[in-house]
Amino acid sequence: MSETTISAHEALATRRSVRRFLDRPVLQESVLRILRGAAQSPSGHNIQPWKVYVVSGVTKQKVTDSILDAVANDPEEMHQPEFEYYPSEWFEPYLGRRREVGSGLYQCLGIARDDHEARTRQMNENFRFFGAPLGMFITFDRRLATGTFMDIGMFLQSIFIGARAEGLDTCGQAIFTWYHRVIRQHLPIGDNELLACGLSLGFADHDAPENGLIASKLSAESFTTFLD
Numbered sequence: 646m647s648e649t650t651i652s653a654h655e656a657l658a659t660r661r662s663v664r665r666f667l668d669r670p671v672l673q674e675s676v677l678r679i680l681r682g683a684a685q686s687p688s689g690h691n692i693q694p695w696k697v698y699v700v701s702g703v704t705k706q707k708v709t710d711s712i713l714d715a716v717a718n719d720p721e722e723m724h725q726p727e728f729e730y731y732p733s734e735w736f737e738p739y740l741g742r743r744r745e746v747g748s749g750l751y752q753c754l755g756i757a758r759d760d761h762e763a764r765t766r767q768m769n770e771n772f773r774f775f776g777a778p779l780g781m782f783i784t785f786d787r788r789l790a791t792g793t794f795m796d797i798g799m800f801l802q803s804i805f806i807g808a809r810a811e812g813l814d815t816c817g818q819a820i821f822t823w824y825h826r827v828i829r830q831h832l833p834i835g836d837n838e839l840l841a842c843g844l845s846l847g848f849a850d851h852d853a854p855e856n857g858l859i860a861s862k863l864s865a866e867s868f869t870t871f872l873d
Contacts, residue, residue, distance in 0.1 A: 665853030
């Protein structure tokens, strides 16, 4: 476990999407502590619908290579997510927030708005797990209902916060869902399993410019109504 213990509040406050990791191994003991904690996450009727696939080494590299090959050579229509994560048409205030974080990332990296080649290279870093030593894929039984996505969200947040308690960082990556067919070639994901999310896990590279991005968050007062 991390030598420096942090509070739950500090873990929440310091959780962020890290997009460059150090080439430093993560102990399996740490991963198991994170997942044991996440196993306590709430779920409707305690159905605990999640399954987790942790990839490293050869398997992780095969996933990376196969997805990058698909990105480079397959028609886009061959790869579609199993569910709609984003709206078909963006609107405010969500459009502005989306643009703000995207623009901030590219500014940190010094990538111009019209430099499509550099933007594509950065996007492809997702499939290299941003250099993290470990990746995770979270699935659940597709025969369950929409509410299961709430269960998975709470489970993922528990992983993110548990990682901070271990001195680790994460990046949740819905982009992996576009390539669920490719990922299935390397992982024993059943036909009834829906790939909900992928994520990268490791030690943040604090010298990387892309990790200088601190996404702005709304104040609690802005979205909360107290009623007596």
